[in-house]
Amino acid sequence: MKIYDLRTDTITKPSEEMRKAIYEAECGDDVYMEDPTVNKLQEMSAEITGKEKAIFVSSGTMGNLIPMLILGRKTKQAILEEEAHIIHYELGGASSLAGIMPIPVKAERGILTKDIIKNYFNEQPYYMSAINIVGVENTHNRHGGSVYPIEVLKELYNFTKSKNVHLHMDGARVFNASIASKSSVKEIASNTDSITFCLSKGLGAPMGAMICGTEDFINEAFSVRKLIGGGMRQIGLMAAAGIYALEHNIDSLEEDHIKAKKIAKTILESGIGTIELSHVETNIVIADTKLPSANIISKLLEKGIKASSFGDYKVRFVAHRDISMKEIDEVCEIIKNIKL
DSSP states (O other): OOOEEOSOTTOOOOOHHHHHHHHTOOOOOGGGTOOHHHHHHHHHHHHHHTOSEEEEESOHHHHHHHHHHHHOOTTEEEEEETTOHHHHSSTTHHHHTTOEEEEEEOOGGGOOOHHHHGGGGSOOOTTSOEEEEEEEESSBGGGTSBOOOHHHHHHHHHHHHHTTOEEEEEOTTHHHHHHHHTOOHHHHHTTOSEEEEESSSTTOOSSOEEEEEOHHHHHHHHHHHHHTTOOOSSTHHHHHHHHHHHHHSSTTHHHHHHHHHHHHHHHHHHTSEEOOGGGOOSSEEEEEESSOHHHHHHHHHHTTEEOEEOSTTEEEEEOOTTSOHHHHHHHHHHHHTOOO
């Protein structure tokens, strides 16, 4: 039976062309900062985001943890949307390792705004902890790949600057956000103090993420990366995959968005769930189901479709480069014929 794996966009495998780039990569010792391929990837990432400097790290989780370790201090807080990846999928590293207390804040579709957070910045007595980080997620995974409107982000950033608070963006899928919002990654990143993006999600690299920020911030990130065991040696092999992804795999993300909309429309037509089509902005589809999600996932799996449970009555599908448009059409036909 043919399998259509739509659980996530991290299950993609390196293409033959990417594997060739890995094989041919020039390597050095990156702890000595002598790996030319890593150095090139870091320079590219800084240029793409418009930041002064960038650092290659092993994962998006490390990419979010390092800024928290730099900025985190006991008695400090980080404002995060209540469904944020940092809260749900990173094992509490912000608190357990960085010593910072996350403040979960509810926001429509995961989009924190100035008006939502401003009341958290009232003058406080010495015995109350103060906020020194605001974290945003773009696109927002648990809100179905929602995208920050650029004007909302600008207003939020201007507010955090006025409060001398660091704004960090978990931009794991920021290239999806860029395509959907028709704003460049550089423009999006210009409204942050630091930004992390993943190479191993929609871009198809086997591992890795980038943190981009000021020169001083990234210089400290190098020390913190080493502190938590993230120093890597001849890692140019994986950096080459990242370079290939940035040079060749960004434009195809738009096709993934089209695939997601096809799935969403089919879910509505089939009656297995409900979804607001205008909320399908990128490559993630989260549908409310009539039956328990475990039942729906089981029925889909019987036909070869792998999806994820995102709650007792929620199912998630993620379109990606390893499932072609033709295969998406096949998936839609299967969904239409699922018997509840």
